Amino acid sequence: MQLEYMTELIRLGLTKNEAIFYEALLKYGPANASQISQLANMDKSSAYRAAEQLVKQGLIKYELKNEKVFIPNPPETLLQIIKKREMLLQQEKKNIKELIKNIHQNTKLNSFNAKIIVYEDINAPQRIWEDMLEPDVKLQRQTIRIDIQKFIVDQSDLYTYEKWVEDYIRRRVQKGIHLHYLCSEEWADQKYTKTDPKLLKEVRVLPKNIKLQTNIITGGNKFGTHTVTADNTIKGVLIRDQNITETQNQIFDFIWEQSTKL
Secondary structure, eight states: OOOSSHHHHHHHTOOHHHHHHHHHHHHHOSBOHHHHHHHTTOOHHHHHHHHHHHHHTTSEEEEESSSEEEEEOOGGGHHHHHHHHHHHHHHHHHHHHHHHHHHHHHSSGGGOSOEEEEEESTTHHHHHHHHTTSTTOSEEEEEEOHHHHHHHHHHSOHHHHHHHHHHHHHHHHHTTOEEEEEEOGGGTTSTTOOOBGGGTEEEEEOOTTOOOSSEEEEETTEEEEEEEOTTSOEEEEEEEOHHHHHHHHHHHHHHHHHSEEO
16 A cells, blocks of 8 residues: 555654554545555554554544444544644643742742843743743833834744733733833834733833833843844843842832823
């Protein structure tokens, strides 16, 4: 039997024998395991095991006559394998996030007098922002510079980036973290630049005489900033220090009071 789809089926997660058995059914129609073993040059025990697994995966079904006659389900059912994999990945992601949360709560990580982390890649802003969702954060303070933000958006996959932003907002609101957001006037009409009590978010426009050089965020005892360097690299710095963060908060709050409400 000439095999056409085995490589793709194995890539989806089927074993070699499962891929051969499934393709044989697709080509020759309903058959019992013994018939498939002959068509595919496979021993009977391997054929039976492959059939059992394919039934469990929903790719084939069977009718019980003198013995089981296996019938292939439409190839669209292959999508179910991807859906199950995505569900498992989402669950694993939740497990990892819970692990990270437990590590922060049960280790001395948060008690360091100072800790500085430098990031130099497209994900630097997201890594810094994620740190601002820890249990000790009640209020985030953000200042955003338009050209930096546009550069990050342009360098990112837009769909993936917006999905992350929407998920981040949802998680921030779930944790009850309020947001004070400062931006320049030309950034004030953007999608995510709106005061919204439901999202625990208040936005103000910076005075025109204040020109930002970096994007800044604070939360809890953490101060983060990122910018675009001369060679178009995104560089971010996260500082975990109460005194530094409190100083930045006082500067932010002073500017906040001078800024225009949206």
